[in-house]
Amino acid sequence: MVDVSNVCWSDALPPTGRHFPLLERVFLVRDAWHRQYGQRAPLTLVADNSLRRQLSAEDQERLRRLEQEVELHFAKTADPTLLSLAERRGLHVISRDQFTDLRRDFPWIASAPARFLGWRTEAGTVRLEPSGIRPVSAQVVSRALEGKDLKFHQRLDHRNPVHKRILGHHWRCEDAGCLKALIWPDRLHDWPLLDARGVAVCTGCKGAVRRLGPRTRPxxxxxxxxxxxxxxxxxxxxxxxxxxxxxxxxxxxxxxxxxxxxxxxxxxxxxxxxxxxxxxxxxxxxxxxxxxxxxxxxxxxxxxxxxxxxxxxxxxxxxxxxxxxxxxxxxxxxxxxxxxxxxxxxxxxxxxxxxxxxxxxxxxxxxxxxxx
Ligand SMILES: [Zn+2]
The missing domain is CATH 2.60.200.20 (Tumour Suppressor Smad4)
Structure with a gap:
């Protein structure tokens, strides 16, 4: 199983150091796989839907041709598809990802580190090697899941200082016509959203919110x-x-x-x-x-x-x-x-x-x- 988006974006593959999605990297990994595991070792590809748009026009065309030749799946987010297929079929996973936020859904990851392969480029040649899956504690998994949730629903990244300020305070909407301000007059009980300019706004009326005191951490x-x-x-x-x-x-x-x-x-x-x-x-x-x-x-x-x-x-x-x-x-x-x-x-x-x-x-x- 190849994590196509992860491979395309990897600047550890030639041209090394270039942070741009390139389909050529999938071919390099495919060749390394066949060199190391045999010409007939089957290969299944899974890619994020968004990859189609990220690739150059030329690569998009190559991707369409590749789809005719090999088993290539697309998914909104590739990881769960990749991991379920690998689990069911007992396959290797070619990806440098640690899949931290998916450890709860796929507990087999931690018990099968040998099935996860990363890559190294030496003198222009790509070699596959164990990616170094590490065991992670339940706390680290919770934190990763929470971070993903906040990003997805609130567009808040807890590592970003501006977003951290939002997460560290209470907020109030003072718009007289806002339903949220009506039910929560003292302070909002949900997180404000960040608008396109990076201003904290009410999820109800989309108006700017007032910052109150710092919140204690439960x-x-x-x-x-x-x-x-x-x-x-x-x-x-x-x-x-x-x-x-x-x-x-x-x-x-x-x-x-x-x-x-x-x-x-x-x-x-x-x-x-x-x-x-x-x-x-x-x-x-x-x-x-x-x-x-x-x-x-x-x-x-x-x-x-x-x-x-x-x-x-x-x-x-x-x-x-x-x-x-x-x-x-x-x-x-x-x-x-x-x-x-x-x-x-x-x-x-x-x-x-x-x-x-x-x-x-x-x-x-x-x-x-x-x-x-
Ligand atoms: Zn409001």
Whole structure:
């Protein structure tokens, strides 16, 4: 399988250093493939739709001829097509991409790095070699997915300083005739859009919006079935907030066994008030605290390079980015890599009578946060 757009755009292929899409590069890769894997090794090509427009008129014509000779698929975005075909047919993938944002949908990528081939040009000759697929943590995948989402829906790039300013503040629409301003008079609950001039505008009336104060960063937590690893619930905790996590109706908490989520059967081993999570303000990054509330079947902390350890009742620990908590052996809890949330996304899930309603609790600044 050849990731045609990735190949055409690669300035590591001749003419090296030239950042322009060239179809010739596909032929160079094809020749290298046949040299290294045999003349009869089949080759399937997948390209982004947009490539047709990006190529020169001459290359577009060559592409049409190529379509008659080989299996060539076009897709809005080639990657998912490429990866599903490669998975089904057990093929190599020729691409330099790490496919980070697709690791959740295609978990086989990380377990089959040898099937991913990149390229190197030496003395004008192209050689295929393992592209170096690296394992990525669930957080990195979340962040990549979030970045893609923001770009696609809001045209916001969290690495761009101007866009970062949008993501770091609250905004208000003050247009008297705007419906969004009417329902959200204090501040918009969705992100403003950037218009063609790069000005932040309301998604409702498309008028300029007023910048309010900086927004605090919530962190979100991911809950999964400990046995299968399947995620079944996500919830945010805002800076300065805390909430209990357990089973059944909690006044200030998240019900892991709500009938509105697809909880595993052994979730009933989780204590009613199992642990407390808090996101505390500090001078640097917010501290994420975990406190076991004396759960019957325990909370185990899994941390890289150390043995899993059961927390003592009442013990408070700081949760690190890649730590994982296992509650009663039934449910896992970890931090999501997501960092930017609109107010809409920040709302806690409504879990009906069980756990819904009054789910937020303010943690006083002077609360006892001693512990490791
Ligand atoms: Zn508006």
């Amino acid at each position: 962190r979100s937590f991911v809950v999964a079935d400990a046995r299968t690893g399947d995620e079944y619930l996500r919830f945010p905790v805002g800076e300065g907030d805390a909430l209990e996590v357990g089973r059944g109706e909690l006044r200030y908490g998240i019900n892991l066994a709500s009938t509105e989520v697809d909880a595993p059967a052994d979730v009933n081993l989780v204590s009613r008030r199992h642990l407390m999570l808090s996101v505390e303000r500090t001078s640097g990054n917010p501290r994420v605290g975990v406190l076991d509330l004396g759960s019957v079947n325990g909370t185990v902390l899994e941390r890289a390079n150390s043995a899993p350890r059961r927390l003592d009742a009442g013990e408070s620990v700081t949760l690190r980015e890649k730590d994982r908590l296992v509650l009663a052996g039934a449910v896992t809890l970890r931090l999501s890599g997501q960092q930017h949330f609109s107010d809409e996304q920040q709302q806690l899930p409504r879990l009906g009578a069980a756990g819904g309603g009054r789910t937020r609790m303010f943690l006083p600044e002077d609360a006892d946060t001693s512990g490791v």
